[in-house]
Amino acid sequence: MAENSDLAVAGNGLLSRRLLLGLSLGGAAASASSSLLGAEATRFVIPEWSKKPGPGPSAYGQPSPFTTGIQRDPGRANPLYPGGGASRTPLHQLRGTITPNGLHFERHHAGVPAIDPAGHQLVINGLVKKSLSFNYDDLIRYPMVSRIQFLECSGNSGALFRDNPPDGTAQSIHGLVSCAEWTGIPLSVLLEDAGVDTAAQWLSAVGADAASMGRSIPLSKALDDVIVALFQNGEPLRPEQGYPMRLFVPGWEGNVSVKWLTQLKLSREPSQFRDETSKYTDTLADRSSLQFTFPMGVKSIITSPSGHMQLREQGLYQIEGLAWSGAGRISKVEVSADGGNSWAEALIDSQAGDKSLARFRLPWRWNGSAAKLISRATDSSGAIQPTRTQLLSEKGNLAFYHFNAQQCWGVDTSGLVNNVYV
Amino acid sequence: MAENSDLAVAGNGLLSRRLLLGLSLGGAAASASSSLLGAEATRFVIPEWSKKPGPGPSAYGQPSPFTTGIQRDPGRANPLYPGGGASRTPLHQLRGTITPNGLHFERHHAGVPAIDPAGHQLVINGLVKKSLSFNYDDLIRYPMVSRIQFLECSGNSGALFRDNPPDGTAQSIHGLVSCAEWTGIPLSVLLEDAGVDTAAQWLSAVGADAASMGRSIPLSKALDDVIVALFQNGEPLRPEQGYPMRLFVPGWEGNVSVKWLTQLKLSREPSQFRDETSKYTDTLADRSSLQFTFPMGVKSIITSPSGHMQLREQGLYQIEGLAWSGAGRISKVEVSADGGNSWAEALIDSQAGDKSLARFRLPWRWNGSAAKLISRATDSSGAIQPTRTQLLSEKGNLAFYHFNAQQCWGVDTSGLVNNVYV
Numbered sequence: 016m017a018e019n020s021d022l023a024v025a026g027n028g029l030l031s032r033r034l035l036l037g038l039s040l041g042g043a044a045a046s047a048s049s050s051l052l053g054a055e056a057t058r059f060v061i062p063e064w065s066k067k068p069g070p071g072p073s074a075y076g077q078p079s080p081f082t083t084g085i086q087r088d089p090g091r092a093n094p095l096y097p098g099g100g101a102s103r104t105p106l107h108q109l110r111g112t113i114t115p116n117g118l119h120f121e122r123h124h125a126g127v128p129a130i131d132p133a134g135h136q137l138v139i140n141g142l143v144k145k146s147l148s149f150n151y152d153d154l155i156r157y158p159m160v161s162r163i164q165f166l167e168c169s170g171n172s173g174a175l176f177r178d179n180p181p182d183g184t185a186q187s188i189h190g191l192v193s194c195a196e197w198t199g200i201p202l203s204v205l206l207e208d209a210g211v212d213t214a215a216q217w218l219s220a221v222g223a224d225a226a227s228m229g230r231s232i233p234l235s236k237a238l239d240d241v242i243v244a245l246f247q248n249g250e251p252l253r254p255e256q257g258y259p260m261r262l263f264v265p266g267w268e269g270n271v272s273v274k275w276l277t278q279l280k281l282s283r284e285p286s287q288f289r290d291e292t293s294k295y296t297d298t299l300a301d302r303s304s305l306q307f308t309f310p311m312g313v314k315s316i317i318t319s320p321s322g323h324m325q326l327r328e329q330g331l332y333q334i335e336g337l338a339w340s341g342a343g344r345i346s347k348v349e350v351s352a353d354g355g356n357s358w359a360e361a362l363i364d365s366q367a368g369d370k371s372l373a374r375f376r377l378p379w380r381w382n383g384s385a386a387k388l389i390s391r392a393t394d395s396s397g398a399i400q401p402t403r404t405q406l407l408s409e410k411g412n413l414a415f416y417h418f419n420a421q422q423c424w425g426v427d428t429s430g431l432v433n434n435v436y437v
Numbered sequence: 438m439a440e441n442s443d444l445a446v447a448g449n450g451l452l453s454r455r456l457l458l459g460l461s462l463g464g465a466a467a468s469a470s471s472s473l474l475g476a477e478a479t480r481f482v483i484p485e486w487s488k489k490p491g492p493g494p495s496a497y498g499q500p501s502p503f504t505t506g507i508q509r510d511p512g513r514a515n516p517l518y519p520g521g522g523a524s525r526t527p528l529h530q531l532r533g534t535i536t537p538n539g540l541h542f543e544r545h546h547a548g549v550p551a552i553d554p555a556g557h558q559l560v561i562n563g564l565v566k567k568s569l570s571f572n573y574d575d576l577i578r579y580p581m582v583s584r585i586q587f588l589e590c591s592g593n594s595g596a597l598f599r600d601n602p603p604d605g606t607a608q609s610i611h612g613l614v615s616c617a618e619w620t621g622i623p624l625s626v627l628l629e630d631a632g633v634d635t636a637a638q639w640l641s642a643v644g645a646d647a648a649s650m651g652r653s654i655p656l657s658k659a660l661d662d663v664i665v666a667l668f669q670n671g672e673p674l675r676p677e678q679g680y681p682m683r684l685f686v687p688g689w690e691g692n693v694s695v696k697w698l699t700q701l702k703l704s705r706e707p708s709q710f711r712d713e714t715s716k717y718t719d720t721l722a723d724r725s726s727l728q729f730t731f732p733m734g735v736k737s738i739i740t741s742p743s744g745h746m747q748l749r750e751q752g753l754y755q756i757e758g759l760a761w762s763g764a765g766r767i768s769k770v771e772v773s774a775d776g777g778n779s780w781a782e783a784l785i786d787s788q789a790g791d792k793s794l795a796r797f798r799l800p801w802r803w804n805g806s807a808a809k810l811i812s813r814a815t816d817s818s819g820a821i822q823p824t825r826t827q828l829l830s831e832k833g834n835l836a837f838y839h840f841n842a843q844q845c846w847g848v849d850t851s852g853l854v855n856n857v858y859v
Contacts, residue, residue, distance in 0.1 A: 062556050066647060068520035069646070070520060070549055071548050074524070079551075079681075081680075089494035092493050099493065102496070110581055111583040111620040112583060112671070113535065115670045117497045117498040117538075118672060125491065126490040126493050127492055128486035129486050130484070130503075132503055156754075158755050159532055160787075162787075195535075196787070197533075225491070248533070248670060249533045249534070250500065250537040251504045254500075255498050364582060365583035378580070
């Protein structure tokens with residue numbers, strides 16, 4: 016530690032992010048675990064795969080068979096809830112800020128419909144001057160916009176409302192958030208075509224899945240930045256993401272980005288769908304419930320280390336994670352290694368834009384003692400990610416949705432990492 | 438046309454990009470091809486897929502079976518060149534600027550090696566203070582950076598050097614360019630660990646494929662912005678993109694971003710590998726050849742319309758395409774519908790940053806007469822994409838690599854689109 020003591024920036028081993036800017040943090044890692052090729056070690060063993068040609072180009076690529084451990088976690092199927100459930104993105108195994116399409120989280124209410132776009136229609140009706148129906152070939156001709164933005168299920172991290180800290184990883188606790196380049200037609204353009212009646216205040220969106228998943232959103236949001244998305248990371252939506260089309264509602268809880276979109280109806284009042292009455296409401300301590308709490312709050316999580324990881328040796332590590340906010344950009348992420356007593360500002364890079372995931376990192380020297388690692392994000396509106404105590408004092412512990420409080424990975428003296436409450 | 442005549446911005450039907458900014462270009466498309474739901478048409482036919490639950494969440498997602506027409510084109514295998522060849526990205530079928538990992542173009546010299554990362558090593562040697570060997574687990578601990586950047590094969594569009602215009606689509610002519618978020622370790626950090634000898638001027642990179650594909654790059658570039666990439670769009674590299682690790686050399690011809698990277702050797706002179714002598718050199722009109730012509734020039738292509746497309750009716754269309762430059766950002770794209778006699782500036786959006794693909798678009802009204810559609814990009818260095826005549830006057834027609842000239846889609850009076858020379 017002595018040689019880096021001038022680089023300490025907060026308690027319990029946090030080091031200056033200047034170490035990340037082209038300097039050799041890696042030097043320690045390399046010298047700790049790399050072998051030096053001396054004169055006697057220069058005789059290479061040629062691996063088998065270098066000795067004969069492999070297969071040629073292919074029509075559609077797949078991951079390496081050596082990465083089969085990197086998967087979404089779809090949990091166990093519930094026979095009483097056919098097709099229902101969620102799968103979680105393996106955030107602790109990914110890098111950068113784009114989620115590849117095969118690993119974007121899922122949440123279904125009646126499974127994934129196998130939609131033939133030739134038989135699919137999108138209808139706009141209700142309080143409009145003329146009802147319109149679009150087929151896929153109509154919509155594909157429209158001018159589209161593209162944005163790299165996160166999508167988060169409002170139930171993400173919800174287990175942290177409970178009294179006992181859930182055991183888990185960044186994937187199992189926080190894996191209902193992903194980020195992609197979404198490309199689609201501004202909804203305002205389609206609504207312009209239909210002609211919005213001045214009495215209309217709400218827009219109801221309904222999916223073609225067997226649950227007829229429906230949500231109401233205020234017309235003001237629909238006319239602002241909502242799109243009818245047809246493409247994700249360049250290619251047509253995957254079936255589990257709403258192929259052939261979905262609503263994408265930037266910065267709001269994932270459930271309102273209705274998949275397999277088949278109807279948009281304008282009305283004076285919200286539709287009071289099942290999924291905005293029995294679910295996706297926030298129950299407060301007095302047992303009243305808030306409806307239509309759409310925006311996702313400012314949030315950050317540490318993805319490395321992550322629960323169940325085992326630090327093998329004392330020395331330099333990189334703390335890294337993801338931050339996002341439904342209100343705009345991430346302007347700052349701070350990290351604490353001592354349970355929130357002292358904080359240091361992390362380096363933020365790879366933030367593609369407004370409402371995209373941002374990746375942060377900070378070097379940390381683990382000296383073998385117990386540590387409590389926490390991150391805290393601030394967004395461009397000035398909002399600061401709350402502590403769990405602050406969040407619970409506001410929302411009580413009957414809530415489940417919109418958990419955006421700081422989360423703590425405890426590292427014990429054996430190097431084992433677990434989710435803990437501070 | 439009369440109602441839009443005040444929006445004309447260049448000859449032969451090009452209209453103001455203001456039409457794309459939230460105004461209803463789509464109105465025409467919808468009224469042309471959408472059915473109106475009258476009172477008698479409101480009885481929906483419920484599709485089969487809405488009647489019963491579908492399958493639940495899955496571990497790794499795949500494209501819809503209804504998008505199997507969207508594939509890379511791997512061409513025919515050549516028995517004399519096992520594993521060799523290329524596959525091309527279906528640019529005319531994608532939107533946005535990210536290329537999904539399954540559709541990123543490929544170029545192999547001896548096929549795709551099936552590398553087990555546990556048996557793979559990256560060695561740095563030659564003119565360094567100490568030779569180093571890294572295994573995958575060493576490298577995964579290093580701090581990484583992420584950038585969304587294009588990769589283009591220097592042979593992309595090379596058929597356009599030939600005397601007769603090749604028949605083809607945006608995919609078959611230009612499909613050796615793609616764009617992804619690349620995440621990896623700055624090469625400067627690894628070279629710092631090894632300690633660069635002051636005599637070193639070049640770095641040779643060699644892959645673990647059966648071709649031992651090798652390229653030399655100047656050390657100045659290696660220390661600037663080159664990374665050892667381990668992740669692509671968030672997940673580990675696909676095998677055909679170099680799993681477990683590749684060099685990524687921003688803005689330079691794709692061949693130097695050596696895949697399956699296993700050795701980096703520093704030296705005074707370039708290694709004169711086969712692929713920088715017999716290939717990847719630019720033969721001039723006097724039959725001398727230029728070596729080490731690394732940077733990819735400023736370039737744009739129209740992806741819609743694309744060759745072999747058939748315009749079905751007169752009316753509003755959107756011309757859209759992609760632009761990029763090895764020198765930086767795209768600052769302007771202009772479009773002509775009359776073979777270059779008049780030009781209008783397109784709208785650029787979705788440009789993630791320096792050396793990323795940029796998407797442009799401009800509305801166009803096709804009046805049924807013949808048209809010649811061309812795009813022309815300008816980059817942040819001020820470089821302007823040349824005409825084919827200008828490029829050939831500089832490079833002759835014996836060259837094959839680094840074709841970045843303007844390309845023209847001819848539209849005949851039947852609406853059929855074909856590659857033509859102006």
